[in-house]
Amino acid sequence: MRKFLYILTFTFLFSLLFTGAALAQSNTPPTDDEVNVVAHKLYCPVCESTPLDVCPTDACRDWREQIRSMLAEGKSETEILTYFEEQYGARVLAEPPKHGFYWLIYLLPPAIILAGAIILFRSMKEWTTAKVQAPKSNEAPPAKDDYLARMEEEIKKQK
Amino acid sequence: MTEETTTSNRGVSLPVQIIIWVFIVGLLALVGFGLQRARNPMAEVGDTVPDFDLVYYKGYEYKDTAKMKLSDLQGKIVVINIWASWCKPCEQEAPDLEAAWQLYKDGNDVVFIGVDYVDTPAGANEYLKKFNITFPNAPDLKSNISSILNRQMGVPETYFIDRKGVLRKVQIGPFTSVDEIKSVIEGIQ
Numbered sequence: 001m002r003k004f005l006y007i008l009t010f011t012f013l014f015s016l017l018f019t020g021a022a023l024a025q026s027n028t029p030p031t032d033d034e035v036n037v038v039a040h041k042l043y044c045p046v047c048e049s050t051p052l053d054v055c056p057t058d059a060c061r062d063w064r065e066q067i068r069s070m071l072a073e074g075k076s077e078t079e080i081l082t083y084f085e086e087q088y089g090a091r092v093l094a095e096p097p098k099h100g101f102y103w104l105i106y107l108l109p110p111a112i113i114l115a116g117a118i119i120l121f122r123s124m125k126e127w128t129t130a131k132v133q134a135p136k137s138n139e140a141p142p143a144k145d146d147y148l149a150r151m152e153e154e155i156k157k158q159k
Numbered sequence: 160m161t162e163e164t165t166t167s168n169r170g171v172s173l174p175v176q177i178i179i180w181v182f183i184v185g186l187l188a189l190v191g192f193g194l195q196r197a198r199n200p201m202a203e204v205g206d207t208v209p210d211f212d213l214v215y216y217k218g219y220e221y222k223d224t225a226k227m228k229l230s231d232l233q234g235k236i237v238v239i240n241i242w243a244s245w246c247k248p249c250e251q252e253a254p255d256l257e258a259a260w261q262l263y264k265d266g267n268d269v270v271f272i273g274v275d276y277v278d279t280p281a282g283a284n285e286y287l288k289k290f291n292i293t294f295p296n297a298p299d300l301k302s303n304i305s306s307i308l309n310r311q312m313g314v315p316e317t318y319f320i321d322r323k324g325v326l327r328k329v330q331i332g333p334f335t336s337v338d339e340i341k342s343v344i345e346g347i348q
Contacts, residue, residue, distance in 0.1 A: 044277070045302060059277060062282045066280075086301075088277060104189060108186070115182070
């Protein structure tokens with residue numbers, strides 16, 4: 001019985017040790033790498049065409065700090081990106097959002113490619129059929145041009 | 160010729176042709192609609208400024224009103240200053256703007272509104288406290304306000320709107336004195 005109690009106490013203390021370590025880890029502020037994972041999906045409108053994670057301006061630094069504090073609050077990446085979209089507009093997102101009119105950006109290119117492929121397929125099929133149905137060489141030659149026939153007749157007469 | 164036309168049309172049936180045309184027309188309509196939506200009604204000097212929403216920062220509301228439209232201020236001269244906490248020239252003019260506001264705030268005829276462009280709430284709060292700003296301030300949500308006011312040169316920019324809602328003067332860059340701000344307002348009075 002005593003041995004069992006020892007084991008139980010030891011297990012309890014051991015688990016406490018790991019719980020403490022886990023708690024300490026959750027209190028650790030997000031690292032630059034963690035911040036940059038989210039920042040890479042954003043663009044600052046002040047310095048256009050520069051992803052937020054590599055943008056050197058003060059405005060971008062403030063934004064990265066905003067991401068850091070939101071991560072520390074336990075916000076998810078999606079929540080952070082939604083916040084930035086609501087605050088600064090969809091133009092700050094590296095990828096267009098998947099709602100409203102923005103769906104067109106995702107749907108139109110494949111739809112156009114598909115439509116093009118269908119048209120190309122049908123045209124190819126049509127050309128192939130037309131080739132098969134082309135007149136054979138042993139068929140009667142086309143009727144001579146009337147003017148040409150008369151010319152040839154006149155030349156023969158002159159000879 | 161008639162035979163050729165008949166042959167080429169034979170490849171695509173009429174219902175398919177109708178679907179293709181409906182698709183193309185629909186696509187063009189969508190693109191046109193999207194472009195129309197994306198086009199901002201930018202204001203020029205002499206134009207009536209298109210209406211927009213102002214959602215004030217907590218502690219910087221207009222007479223305890225947290226949210227309003229620009230048109231709610233018709234009948235007053237509105238001075239809109241676009242700034243950002245990361246903008247150094249904005250810091251240069253901030254004390255002058257606040258001093259000018261102190262001159263007009265009791266008259267109830269001139270309203271100063273700060274519009275915070277592409278900024279974080281923390282940065283904005285720090286800036287407003289640092290310069291003891293007391294006039295109403297709102298973030299430029301989704302950059303709607305700055306795009307309507309035709310922002311082209313960066314921050315700071317200040318827009319003077321008369322009592323009828325017409326844009327009368329645009330100041331690009333910082334003011335260098337309170338008198339400079341006063342002279343523009345007196346010119347509109």
